[in-house]
Structures are given as C-alpha cells and as structure tokens.
Amino acid sequence: MELFPIDDGGQLYISGDIDDWDFIAPHKIDVVIDLDGGLDACIPTQTNHCLYIYFPFEDDDQSLPNVVKLRAIADMAASLIREGHRVLTHCNMGFNRSGLVAGLILKSLGFSGDAAVTRIRERRPGALYNDRFADFVIAGAGQAG
16 A cells, blocks of 8 residues: 655545555544545544545546535545645545545645646556546536436
C-alpha cells in the first residue's frame, strides 16, 4: 500500500485498499473515505478518533454514483481539511474512485476542475483514467446515479 499526498499541506491523500492502520497512523489521518466494497477492518474503533465514511460505488465509465452524495462528501471533507484534519480517500487501486472524490474535494477547496485533475494526475500517476470521472471533476455536470 502506498499513500499519495495530493495537497501541499499533507492533509489530503489517496490510496488503494488499506489493510494496516500502522502504515496510516504516522500521517495523522483522522478521516477515511472508503469507496471500495467491504468495510476496512483496520480502522481504529476508539471513540472520537476517526471519522469513517463508507460510500462504495463502481468504477464505471458509463455512469456516476449519486452526485448529491458525492458533493456532500467532498464539501464535508474540504470543511474538515480547513479545520486541520487529514483526509484519506481510497478505493481498490487508488486511481479512479479515490481520484474522483479527491478532485471534488480540491474543487470545494477552491481549485478549478482542470487544476484539480492535473494535480491528482501529477501526484498519483495513472489516476483518473476513467474519462467520465475526470470530465465530471472538470465540468461538474452529469446525471445523479
């Protein structure tokens, strides 16, 4: 498993599946957005420690997941980042689903769509190869799934 820092402040990361919290802990991540099927067994369960958001959806170039939920998750994550929290968005391989949500988080933080996609592709080589997801981050249009 590898973490890819997306922002310059070390507050937004993407990755593939996580299976060992000891690898995550040194980065002081306290918000995890899990976009892959199956709950992560390694998430800490002590109270008031980690916010875990589970919103699995398919990496499908024909459709988008529920756009209202996507935007709400991105806005919430951006708000938490502004307050100093560290956010990890992850899916199976750390390319498309995690890139989509990270791109929407960057947009909520003030990036243009083009800048968000460029940043994610620079920081995570191969990310957002799903054109529908990349186009959604750039244009912000599309049908709710």
